[in-house]
Amino acid sequence: MVSVRGWLECDDEQLSRIKEIVEADDPERTYSGGWAFPARQYNYVSWAFYGGNFRDASLEWFEDRLRRIARIPAACPDEEYDDRPRGLFLVSHEVDGMSEWRVHNGDLAIGVPEADYGYLDA
Numbered sequence: 816m817v818s819v820r821g822w823l824e825c826d827d828e829q830l831s832r833i834k835e836i837v838e839a840d841d842p843e844r845t846y847s848g849g850w851a852f853p854a855r856q857y858n859y860v861s862w863a864f865y866g867g868n869f870r871d872a873s874l875e876w877f878e879d880r881l882r883r884i885a886r887i888p889a890a891c892p893d894e895e896y897d898d899r900p901r902g903l904f905l906v907s908h909e910v911d912g913m914s915e916w917r918v919h920n921g922d923l924a925i926g927v928p929e930a931d932y933g934y935l936d937a
Contacts, residue, residue: 817871817874817908818906819868819906821903821905822865824901824902825900828890829861829900830862837880846873851863865904885919886922901918904917913932
């Protein structure tokens with residue numbers, strides 16, 4: 816089993832695209848029900864959250880979704896600031912341990928956690 820929890824920050828238009836990606840999954844066959852979107856987004860940043868446990872065979876499905884989300888373009892690509900979706904997910908595998916999944920710069924970087932999140936595996 817794998818436990819996944821994390822968040823994304825983005826703008827309103829990107830949030831709409833994230834919802835499209837999530838809603839395109841067949842709810843009877845996937846773990847897309849773990850996505851949550853606050854009913855009232857405020858200020859200039861929008862948020863999407865994920866929390867769920869699923870079989871490790873579905874981890875590739877989740878990775879594919881995050882990679883698709885990471886590639887959503889910036890609202891203003893000419894600016895110096897990279898405003899593509901970004902976020903952090905902690906993935907705890909009951910055999911392989913914990914990994915940190917960072918969504919930034921249009922990609923998904925998977926690596927060893929840079930902080931001590933071990934208390935979450937207890």
